[in-house]
Amino acid sequence: MATIIDGKKLAAEVRGRAAERAANLMTQGVPCGLAVVLVGDDQGSATYVRAKLRDCEECGIPSQDFKLSEDTTQGELMSLIERLNADPSIAGILVQMPLPAHLDAEQVVAAIDPKKDVDGFHPENLGKLVRGLPGLRPCTPAGIMEMLDVYGIDPAGKNAVIVGRSSIVGKPMSLMLLARNATISVAHSHTDPCELARICQSADILVVACGIPKMVKGPWIKPGAAVIDVGMDRDEAGKLCGDVDFASAELVAGSITPVPGGVGPMTRAMLMSNVCLAAELQHPEAAKLA
Ligand SMILES: NC(=O)C1=CN([C@@H]2O[C@H](COP(=O)(O)OP(=O)(O)OC[C@H]3O[C@@H](n4cnc5c(N)ncnc54)[C@H](OP(=O)(O)O)[C@@H]3O)[C@@H](O)[C@H]2O)C=CC1
Numbered sequence: 001m002a003t004i005i006d007g008k009k010l011a012a013e014v015r016g017r018a019a020e021r022a023a024n025l026m027t028q029g030v031p032c033g034l035a036v037v038l039v040g041d042d043q044g045s046a047t048y049v050r051a052k053l054r055d056c057e058e059c060g061i062p063s064q065d066f067k068l069s070e071d072t073t074q075g076e077l078m079s080l081i082e083r084l085n086a087d088p089s090i091a092g093i094l095v096q097m098p099l100p101a102h103l104d105a106e107q108v109v110a111a112i113d114p115k116k117d118v119d120g121f122h123p124e125n126l127g128k129l130v131r132g133l134p135g136l137r138p139c140t141p142a143g144i145m146e147m148l149d150v151y152g153i154d155p156a157g158k159n160a161v162i163v164g165r166s167s168i169v170g171k172p173m174s175l176m177l178l179a180r181n182a183t184i185s186v187a188h189s190h191t192d193p194c195e196l197a198r199i200c201q202s203a204d205i206l207v208v209a210c211g212i213p214k215m216v217k218g219p220w221i222k223p224g225a226a227v228i229d230v231g232m233d234r235d236e237a238g239k240l241c242g243d244v245d246f247a248s249a250e251l252v253a254g255s256i257t258p259v260p261g262g263v264g265p266m267t268r269a270m271l272m273s274n275v276c277l278a279a280e281l282q283h284p285e286a287a288k289l290a
């Protein structure tokens, strides 16, 4: 049976460290506020945003939430971003994705001050990731790297397979594993479906982020592999599940993240760390004293 990677427990530890770091910064007069922007009334997104605001409260990070109506214009959203960029009390800005279809997410992400981009989605921050320079990293893959480290799973020299190539999960995940000297393969919707199982079987570290409930089954997994399930899906009964069929996978894997209680809580915890890092980037003099 596989070791269950306890994302919930690890996330609590990461939040604890973020709380100390934020308190230390604020003692030095460095503001650590997080602005969370939600456009439209998608219930799922509203639930995630509430959870993020709760995390801020637990960490003593001041938060402000901006709920904008579904018919918000690009211009209105861009003005809000500009206002938040200029507000010294705001260290980090998060615009919940996805945005309603009439809005241009690329333009919004590019407008956020890269030093306040706690999602790590800005082209400058993604560019730093490509170049191997320090900077704000996307929370989901950053949380996964933390889980691998804590559980003693060293990517160096291992075969890592990433299923999914989104800009927020799959692509940055691939780059972070590459930076840690894994040999990477990235599968996506054009990957030959007959080949997909074989590609997954080559993985010592398998990260699945494709949004298809329980797509990866036990026989697709190399015995002993680390299986990281990013999916937040619903099964036939409407119950929350991942992109991996946990019941068959845990019989083969060496270690595996559950859904819920795996990657999700870590994503949120890394956001708290990123708010602290953003505050330090804006006040390098305080970071030196920390
Ligand atoms: N736990 C967490 O913290 C988070 C969870 N999520 C969840 O993770 C999942 C993925 O999210 P996200 O990356 O944003 O999703 P996207 O929908 O942006 O991307 C999905 C990716 O999967 C690929 N894909 C789709 N179908 C297949 C298939 N049959 N075989 C192989 N690859 C396929 C797509 O390929 P192509 O590029 O060709 O379209 C795409 O690259 C979702 O369930 C989401 O809810 C997301 C973010 C954070």
Ligand SMILES: Nc1nc(=O)c2c([nH]1)NC[C@@H]1CN(c3ccc(C(=O)N[C@@H](CCC(=O)O)C(=O)O)cc3)C=[N+]21
Binding pocket: 048, 051, 094, 095, 096, 097, 098, 119, 139, 140, 232, 240, 259, 260, 261, 262, 263, 264, 265, 267, 268
């Ligand atoms: N700008 C932006 N940044 C994001 O980081 C971002 C986003 N937009 N849009 C949506 C995705 C998704 N995402 C999740 C975070 C936490 C859980 C999470 O905490 N999940 C819990 C369960 C939650 C539940 O019970 O529904 C768990 O897995 O245990 C899930 C998903 C962040 N995303």
